[in-house]
Amino acid sequence: MKKIWIPVLAVLLLLAACGTEKAEVKKEETKQDVAANEAEAKDKSTQVASLVDPRLQEPKEGTMCEMCNMKVYLKDEDMGEFSTQAIKEDGTVAFYDDIGCLVNAEVANHEKNEKFVRDFITKDWVKVDDATIVKTDLKSPMNWGYVYFKDKADADKYIADNPTAHVEELQKIKDDALERRNKKMKEKAEKEAKGETDSMHMEEKNHDGQSH
Secondary structure (H helix, E strand, C coil): CCHHHHHHHHHHHHHHHHHHHHHHHHHHHHHHHHHHHHHHHHHHHHHHHHHHCCCCCCCCCCCCCCCCCCCCCCCCCHHHHHCCEECCCCEEEEEEEHHHHHHHHHHHHHCCCEEEECCCCCCCEHHHCCCEEECCCCCCCCCCCCECCCCCCHHHHHHHHCCCEECCHHEEEHHHHHHHHHHHHHHHHHHHHCCCCCCHHHHCCCCCCCCC
C-alpha cells in the first residue's frame, strides 16, 4: 500500500512545484507588462503632441518660464495644466508657467508666436485659438486661474459643475495681461528711481489674485 502512495505523493509534489514556478513566471510577466505599459504611455504622450504639431515639446525638470524665470510645471505635476508653450517664428520653443507670461512674451520681445496650452482633461497640447478658455477659481502659478478645453462640451460641463466659472476670450486675457505688465513696469521704475530693488516676477508671484 505504501508503494502505491509513493508515486502519488511524488506526482503531487511535482504538481505543486509546477504551480509555484508558474506563479513566479506570472509575477515576472506582470512586472514586465507594467514596465511596458508605462513606456507605452510615455510614447503615446509624445505621439499626441506630435499629432497637434510635430514641433511641440515637453518641458523638462528645471525648465524655467522665459518671461518670469519661475518654474514651469511638468504635465503630471500639480498645476501642470497651467503650463504653456510658444513656437516662435524662427522655430524655437519657449515655455511659460501661466498664460499671462505666454501672451506678454510677444509684447516684451516684439514677436509673433504660435501659442499652445494644455487641455484640462487630457493635459495634451492644444492651440490656444482652438481651445475654449474658462476662468476659474483655481490657483495657478501667476494667479490667472484659466483652464482650457479642446472640446467645448467639456468646458460646458465644467462650468455647469462650477457656477463661478465662465468662458473668457483670449483678447480679454491679452488686454489684462498687458495692463498688469504696464502697472508692474511702472512700479518697478518708481522703485528703481527711489533706489529700491525688487524683481518684477516676484511681485507678480505675490499678486493678490484679484479678478482679471
